[in-house]
Amino acid sequence: MSASSRILNLAVIPGDGIGPEVVAQGLKVLNAVLPQDVKLETKEFDFGAKRYHATGETLTDADVEALKQHDAILLGAIGDPSVPSGVLERGFLLKLRFLFDHHVNLRPSKLLPGVSTPLKGQPEIDFIVVREGTEGPYTGNGGSIRTGTPHEVATEVSVNTAYGVERVVRDAFARAQARPRKKLTLVHKNNVLAYAGHLWTNTFAKVAEEFPDVTTDYLHVDAATIFLVTDPARFDVIVTDNLFGDIITDLAAAVSGGIGVAASGNINPGRDFPSMFEPVHGSAPDIAGQGKADPSATVLSVALLLRHLGYEPEAARIEAAVSADLAERGETVRSTEQIGDALAVRVAG
Amino acid sequence: MSASSRILNLAVIPGDGIGPEVVAQGLKVLNAVLPQDVKLETKEFDFGAKRYHATGETLTDADVEALKQHDAILLGAIGDPSVPSGVLERGFLLKLRFLFDHHVNLRPSKLLPGVSTPLKGQPEIDFIVVREGTEGPYTGNGGSIRTGTPHEVATEVSVNTAYGVERVVRDAFARAQARPRKKLTLVHKNNVLAYAGHLWTNTFAKVAEEFPDVTTDYLHVDAATIFLVTDPARFDVIVTDNLFGDIITDLAAAVSGGIGVAASGNINPGRDFPSMFEPVHGSAPDIAGQGKADPSATVLSVALLLRHLGYEPEAARIEAAVSADLAERGETVRSTEQIGDALAVRVAG
Ligand SMILES: CC(C)[C@H](C(=O)O)[C@@H](O)C(=O)O
Ligand SMILES: CC(C)[C@H](C(=O)O)[C@@H](O)C(=O)O
Numbered sequence: 001m002s003a004s005s006r007i008l009n010l011a012v013i014p015g016d017g018i019g020p021e022v023v024a025q026g027l028k029v030l031n032a033v034l035p036q037d038v039k040l041e042t043k044e045f046d047f048g049a050k051r052y053h054a055t056g057e058t059l060t061d062a063d064v065e066a067l068k069q070h071d072a073i074l075l076g077a078i079g080d081p082s083v084p085s086g087v088l089e090r091g092f093l094l095k096l097r098f099l100f101d102h103h104v105n106l107r108p109s110k111l112l113p114g115v116s117t118p119l120k121g122q123p124e125i126d127f128i129v130v131r132e133g134t135e136g137p138y139t140g141n142g143g144s145i146r147t148g149t150p151h152e153v154a155t156e157v158s159v160n161t162a163y164g165v166e167r168v169v170r171d172a173f174a175r176a177q178a179r180p181r182k183k184l185t186l187v188h189k190n191n192v193l194a195y196a197g198h199l200w201t202n203t204f205a206k207v208a209e210e211f212p213d214v215t216t217d218y219l220h221v222d223a224a225t226i227f228l229v230t231d232p233a234r235f236d237v238i239v240t241d242n243l244f245g246d247i248i249t250d251l252a253a254a255v256s257g258g259i260g261v262a263a264s265g266n267i268n269p270g271r272d273f274p275s276m277f278e279p280v281h282g283s284a285p286d287i288a289g290q291g292k293a294d295p296s297a298t299v300l301s302v303a304l305l306l307r308h309l310g311y312e313p314e315a316a317r318i319e320a321a322v323s324a325d326l327a328e329r330g331e332t333v334r335s336t337e338q339i340g341d342a343l344a345v346r347v348a349g
Numbered sequence: 350m351s352a353s354s355r356i357l358n359l360a361v362i363p364g365d366g367i368g369p370e371v372v373a374q375g376l377k378v379l380n381a382v383l384p385q386d387v388k389l390e391t392k393e394f395d396f397g398a399k400r401y402h403a404t405g406e407t408l409t410d411a412d413v414e415a416l417k418q419h420d421a422i423l424l425g426a427i428g429d430p431s432v433p434s435g436v437l438e439r440g441f442l443l444k445l446r447f448l449f450d451h452h453v454n455l456r457p458s459k460l461l462p463g464v465s466t467p468l469k470g471q472p473e474i475d476f477i478v479v480r481e482g483t484e485g486p487y488t489g490n491g492g493s494i495r496t497g498t499p500h501e502v503a504t505e506v507s508v509n510t511a512y513g514v515e516r517v518v519r520d521a522f523a524r525a526q527a528r529p530r531k532k533l534t535l536v537h538k539n540n541v542l543a544y545a546g547h548l549w550t551n552t553f554a555k556v557a558e559e560f561p562d563v564t565t566d567y568l569h570v571d572a573a574t575i576f577l578v579t580d581p582a583r584f585d586v587i588v589t590d591n592l593f594g595d596i597i598t599d600l601a602a603a604v605s606g607g608i609g610v611a612a613s614g615n616i617n618p619g620r621d622f623p624s625m626f627e628p629v630h631g632s633a634p635d636i637a638g639q640g641k642a643d644p645s646a647t648v649l650s651v652a653l654l655l656r657h658l659g660y661e662p663e664a665a666r667i668e669a670a671v672s673a674d675l676a677e678r679g680e681t682v683r684s685t686e687q688i689g690d691a692l693a694v695r696v697a698g
Pocket of ligand 2 (some may be wrong): 181438595
């Protein structure tokens with residue numbers, strides 16, 4: 001493939017609820033921002049509630065093989081109240097994170113000008129969370145005995161490996177080093193979860209030696225939630241385990257403008273498998289099909305996707321466009337499509 | 350013991366940092382509020398960093414026996430940077446919660462008039478969290494192999510029993526039923542932690558049948574953190590597991606006036622063992638000995654202690670006093686002792 005005809009081979013999963021609406025805008029902006037010489041090839045996949053109800057399938061081996069043929073995956077949202085809690089989450093979302101070894105779950109939080117926050121005084125918020133994506137209490141290790149009886153015992157096992165912790169900690173240090181403030185905070189609960197905590201804390205200290213210019217910091221997860229509302233400006237880069245990362249990134253999204261603008265990447269940094277990019281928000285079935293969903297989180301996820309594939313200027317252009325759009329948005333209520341159109345015009349311009 | 354000479358036999362653990370300062374005020378207010386016919390007998394225990402450094406002990410069998418001889422325990426704070434993380438937490442605080450079967454960890458959150466919150470618009474906040482205190486990932490079950498090598502595997506096991514979950518869920522339902530709004534929210538992560546989640550969710554549904562007048566609700570822990578900052582008024586009573594409870598109660602404290610006013614009770618509802626009451630805040634060594642600490646959280650913990658022992662009018666008087674004091678506090682900076690004095694005057698008057 002010559003430099004004059006690059007191909008971006010994208011798997012697209014619109015999914016459930018507002019997923020298709022926001023993904024359409026994400027693709028619109030992607031098309032508008034891509035250089036002329038890049039050919040975007042997309043293939044749509046029908047994962048989600050509808051397919052599950054029709055076939056009982058969430059993600060087959062053949063699906064996995066098909067997804068593997070792509071440079072990256074753009075996902076809208078998966079989930080519907082008609083499907084029992086956990087079926088699509090574990091059968092699709094988490095399954096893919098594990099199969100494609102998405103060990104860097106990247107979630108930036110930036111309170112953009114003009115965006116409202118539930119916090120007083122419009123604090124400076126600009127940090128990223130590097131959440132481990134393939135270990136911890138998310139491994140599905142656990143079980144129950146005497147299930148359904150008064151003597152039931154149910155366990156969940158958090159599995160943490162030196163291999164898994166070290167690679168994500170190193171990734172976070174590298175990201176911190178590349179940012180102006182160069183500060184990395186480890187979030188864990190090492191005073192209680194002593195075995196996992198010991199591994200995380202020691203690995204963090206060890207990898208820190210390779211990054212002498214990065215300032216380091218440790219917070220228990222409970223204290224981290226306090227600072228996220230009382231002093232979010234203290235954070236630059238956070239690295240944390242799968243479950244703590246799940247919790248603090250929702251809180252981080254809430255304080256930095258809401259899940260309407262929170263993007264995320266499920267990243268395999270070595271590109272052994274395609275990485276998957278998705279808004280943090282869910283399928284929001286209550287507003288689906290009404291053109292009310294804000295596509296900004298999906299569009300920002302497209303920026304993360306482009307950055308991951310090496311299209312840095314294009315990623316930056318999308319982020320600038322969303323930022324400018326939000327700053328000028330004011331009280332105007334626009335449809336999903338209108339916002340997408342406005343962003344497409346901005347990135348092209 | 351005749352009704353005219355009741356005895357309140359209290360174990361007092363001042364602890365580290367600001368612990369002794371705030372406990373002194375807690376006792377002052379307790380003395381002021383107790384009816385004439387109640388004789389307060391206190392015995393002080395020296396647990397904490399100093400004792401640990403001197404003897405290597407955190408809590409001996411003899412200590413446990415001595416503590417058992419009391420009606421309740423009032424704790425200031427335990428912890429000091431000079432002690433490795435986890436030693437006092439696990440060797441004292443958690444050990445006592447487990448030994449004395451403190452399965453109801455009660456943490457009220459109320460944003461009192463005049464108290465500042467990091468949230469915009471001074472929302473209505475008045476809920477209690479019933480955190481399970483003796484199970485979940487706090488059991489210390491776990492381990493590591495190949496520790497310190499690149500092949501280390503460290504695990505933490507969350508242990509959940511029908512017995513343990515049902516009793517705390519039933520306690521929370523009863524508390525919800527006794528409140529005007531009668532609403533109980535279960536917080537868990539049942540879409541990912543499927544085994545524990547199944548036990549919690551099913552137990553919750555089963556116990557709900559005994560409380561038909563209580564409205565129920567379920568939130569994933571990540572979503573709960575969002576609502577705690579965007580719509581805390583939606584909560585009345587929350588019941589949750591040990592780790593989720595740890596995290597959301599710190600966040601709850603932060604949004605409802607800070608840990609300066611957050612009280613907690615480690616409760617054994619059947620009074621098989623003494624319950625322990627303590628402010629949510631830690632030992633704050635940076636401000637220790639300066640008379641700067643706010644004793645309100647300790648004083649409010651004394652109110653929880655009195656309520657647990659059946660002194661409801663006295664508990665209510667303390668809460669009213671703290672509320673009035675905070676409302677009138679304004680910008681005045683008062684010492685720990687001055688606040689304690691003011692509260693003692695109010696509860697006596
Ligand atoms: C849907 C759920 C499995 C998922 C998670 O817990 O990781 C979601 O909350 C997220 O943060 O991406
Ligand atoms: C000190 C620590 C063991 C404790 C906990 O995690 O329970 C504290 O954070 C709390 O919430 O009481």
